[in-house]
Amino acid sequence: MRIISIKNYIIVVSLLSFSSSLFAASRDYISVVGSSTVYPFATVVAERFGKNTGSLTPKIESTGSGGGMKLFCSGIGTKYPDITNSSRRIKESEFKKCQDNGVTEIIEVLIGYDGIVLSNSIQSKKMNLTRKDIYLALADKIPNSNGKLVKNPNKTWQDVNPSLPDKAIVVIGPPPTSGTRDAFVELAMEGGAKSFKALKALRKSKDSNKIIEMMRDLDIPASAFNEKGKKVFKAITHAIREDGAYIEAGENDNLIIQKLEANPDALGIFGYSFLDQNSDKVQGSTVELVEPTFESIADKSYSIARPLYFYIKKAHINVVPRIADYAAEFSSEKAWGPEGYLADKGMIPMNKDLRSKFSDDIKNMTIMKGVE
Amino acid sequence: MTSLSTAARQEKIRSGLKKRHRAETRFRLYGATAITFGLMCVLFLFSDITSKGYKAFQLTYINLNVTYDEDVLGVSDASDLSQMALGDFHGAVKAGLRDRFTDVNGRKNKRELYSILSNGAGYTLRDQLKENPNLLNTTANMWLIADDDVDTYFKSLNNKDGPFKGRMTENKETWLQSLIESGEVETRFNTNFFSKGDSREPELAGIYGATMGSFYTLLITIILAFPLGVAAAVYLEEFALRNRWTNFIEVNINNLAAVPSIIFGLLGLAVFINFFDVPRSVPLVGGLVLTLMTLPTIIISSRAAIKSVPPSIREAAIGVGASPMQVVLHHVLPLAMPGMLTGAIIGMARALGETAPLLMIGMVAFIVDVPTGFNDPATALPVQIFLWADSPERAFVEKTSAAIMVLLAFLVIMNTVAVVLRKRLERRWM
CATH class of the missing domain: 1.20.5 (Single alpha-helices involved in coiled-coils or other helix-helix interfaces)
Structure with missing residues (x-):
């Protein structure tokens, strides 16, 4: 090593550290963060947008819905993202955090739906399930014949429902950090729990004394008490059993499909688009006798489907170039319409009224008032 | 006994x-x-x-006659860039498909027909016309990229348990069969894979963007980590006094080398992004984080290399009147350099394969445009593999494996260079 090259190093390093203090001032590409479920759809829009207009392609990070909201609500300025994708609606707490950090003007856009399917390998028989079956198979605690909540004793599907096969319950699904899991417990588990009268009454109740009484009847520990019966209900129904019947498999849905191939007796939980692409390997179970298909999810007859959103920071429009154009591309018929390219990728489109409502919201930059 | x-x-x-x-x-x-x-x-x-x-190194192409019709394209002057940007090139491709299969009627069937070609085909047309504006209103015979479903189907035709049908419909199979019979389908070397950035269409996706991202990131890392590491090692070995402080530093460097890499990502997020306002997702911040990660490795291997230079060399240099700095720069460093370089290359190889710290600083992102500098948003090779492995499209399975092959090739090359350097330059002291 010669001394001259050491000098060169010093020059380069100091130049680098100098230049690093220069940026952060502007950004000429759109920055999008958020849900890994919306990611496959948002990326298609971004790519087409970039190619068609010849401008820079938006950068899309897959951070998960919660992580995206956290970044999005951190503040105004080009170092924060312009848009966040979400596989659920923004929460009250997140909305408040946004307001506190100066992100007061948010445009909310519903883009479509994603079905969640319970599938098994095509080597075994197709399952016909109900949400009640799903709840009884997977919940940590279920009501017994005396109406008391007990640890889930069901070992086989036949224990759950005599019409189901006599096979051990093995379900491979996403971990609690995943948006798919959030939506699954909310739609399938809560939906199934509601078929029990006592649990349904608890969910509706807002009277503290009654809640305590109901909790005693159900044998729920007093520590779980909340003034809102709905919160107690959620806490109970969202708990998935941890005795090995439910296997957490990370957030990679392709991995779940590989595991289903290896174990034909297992069921897997993942998004509809993965079923669509892997129809040679897995089949979707029916829920309440409805097949998970493109049409049944769109007309809501298939019950386990969740909405997909994105949120725009209005203060960034016109500061970062072309945000409005990107949103317009997303909300054009050729993208999110029934025959649009997002439908080809497996996103389930909304009906015409909703589509025109939200594309108007984008055009008029309608700001959301709050989360009710 | x-x-x-x-x-x-x-x-x-x-x-x-x-x-x-x-x-x-x-x-x-x-x-x-x-x-x-x-x-x-x-x-x-x-x-x-x-x-x-x-199979990812091959791509299916379909032969088609396409007319650059002024009315279909909506382009009257091919040298006008704004017109070209808005031109309906997909429309021209669709018209070409309709002319090839004249008996296809009905909206649904036509949509099905259009889906046998990639939507990248339109962009191919646009590029051709941009290059040669005289093509306007002429008909050209072109090989256009097939859709990923068709691509996977065609490439699996000779599988022993039948081709992968997936999303292929009966109609599409019939059309493809007629194209195959007339020799209008063939596979060619997939240049897109090596020359393009990421895409959500598997047939258009490439690793060039990720490779350039890795290149810029590693460039920052080597520029910063190597001199810093060598300087630290020289000071600790040649000048520092042996006392409690240097022992403390030594223990800490050894500990840092064993810290899980995600921790460095969190550190980078807190220090570089939140405090110094370096933008997210750029090679600069990635390089800084990987510098922190590789620094301990380089320091440790450099110290070992310096230690292996026999004391007699130093003593001889001092004996002929060299100053301590001259001893280090003229004698110790040149002799220790092969060992240091080996350590640096192995550290770089590890940095090249790293994903976890990049997750925290926003380099796990969908980026189509190939980065051209330290301040463009970028991703890295292992991150690209991770993203593709997570994609629903079936055709990404082979792309993922192909990207792994490329990454492994880079790693093998780097490690071979390290071994060769050591063998070639190392001196044995008897």
Whole structure:
């Protein structure tokens, strides 16, 4: 090593550290963060947008819905993202955090739906399930014949429902950090729990004394008490059993499909688009006798489907170039319409009224008032 | 012992000899088994990846007559860039498909027909016309990229358990069959894979963007980590006093080398992004984080290299009147350089394969445009593999394996260079 090259190093390093203090001032590409479920759809829009207009392609990070909201609500300025994708609606707490950090003007856009399917390998028989079956198979605690909540004793599907096969319950699904899991417990588990009268009454109740009484009847520990019966209900129904019947498999849905191939007796939980692409390997179970298909999810007859959103920071429009154009591309018929390219990728489109409502919201930059 | 006669002792040794020989053979066998097992694992990994990924280097093309019709395209002057940007090139491709299959009627069937070609085909047309504006209003015979469903189907036609049908419909199969019979379908080398950035259409996706991202990131890392690491190692070995402080520093450097890499990502997020306002997702911040990660490795290997320079060299230099700085710069460093470079290359190889710290600083992102500098949003090779492995499209399975092959090739090259450097430049001190 010669001394001259050491000098060169010093020059380069100091130049680098100098230049690093220069940026952060502007950004000429759109920055999008958020849900890994919306990611496959948002990326298609971004790519087409970039190619068609010849401008820079938006950068899309897959951070998960919660992580995206956290970044999005951190503040105004080009170092924060312009848009966040979400596989659920923004929460009250997140909305408040946004307001506190100066992100007061948010445009909310519903883009479509994603079905969640319970599938098994095509080597075994197709399952016909109900949400009640799903709840009884997977919940940590279920009501017994005396109406008391007990640890889930069901070992086989036949224990759950005599019409189901006599096979051990093995379900491979996403971990609690995943948006798919959030939506699954909310739609399938809560939906199934509601078929029990006592649990349904608890969910509706807002009277503290009654809640305590109901909790005693159900044998729920007093520590779980909340003034809102709905919160107690959620806490109970969202708990998935941890005795090995439910296997957490990370957030990679392709991995779940590989595991289903290896174990034909297992069921897997993942998004509809993965079923669509892997129809040679897995089949979707029916829920309440409805097949998970493109049409049944769109007309809501298939019950386990969740909405997909994105949120725009209005203060960034016109500061970062072309945000409005990107949103317009997303909300054009050729993208999110029934025959649009997002439908080809497996996103389930909304009906015409909703589509025109939200594309108007984008055009008029309608700001959301709050989360009710 | 003393009670045994010589003969009895020999007898005892002889009787135990067989057992000892057996133990010896077993012991060697254990070692050989361990090596065989390791080799089998490597072989399995390589053959699995290669068998899944080799098809990604081929891409299916379909032959089509396309007319650059002024009215269909909506372009009256091909040199006008704004007109070209808005031109309906997909419309021209669709018209070409309709002319080839004149008997296809109905909206649904036509949509199905259009889906046998990639939506990248329109962009191919646009590029052609941009290059040669005289093509306007002429008809050209072109090979256009097929859709990923068609691509996977065509490439799996010779599979023993039948082709992968997936999302292929009966109609699409019939059309493709007629195209195959007239020789209008063929596979070619997939240049997109090596020349394009990421895409959500598997047939258009490439690793060039990720490779450039990795290149810029590693460039920052080597520029910062190597001189810093060498300087630290020289100071600690040659100048620092042996006391409690230097011991403390040494223990800490060794500990840092063992810290999980995600921790460096969190540190980078807190320090570089939140405090220094370096933008997210750019190679600069990635390089800074990987510098933190590789620095301990480089310091440790550089110290070992400096230690291996015999003291006699230093003493001789001092003896002829060299100053301590001259001793280091003229004698110790040049002799220790091969060892240092080896350490640096191995550190770089590790940094190249790293994903976890990049997750925290926003480099796990969908980026189509190929980065051209340290401040463009970028991703890295292992991150690209991670993103593709997570994509629903079936055709990304082979792309993922192909990208792994490329990453492995880079790693093997880097490690080979390290070995060769060591062999070539290392001096043995008798």
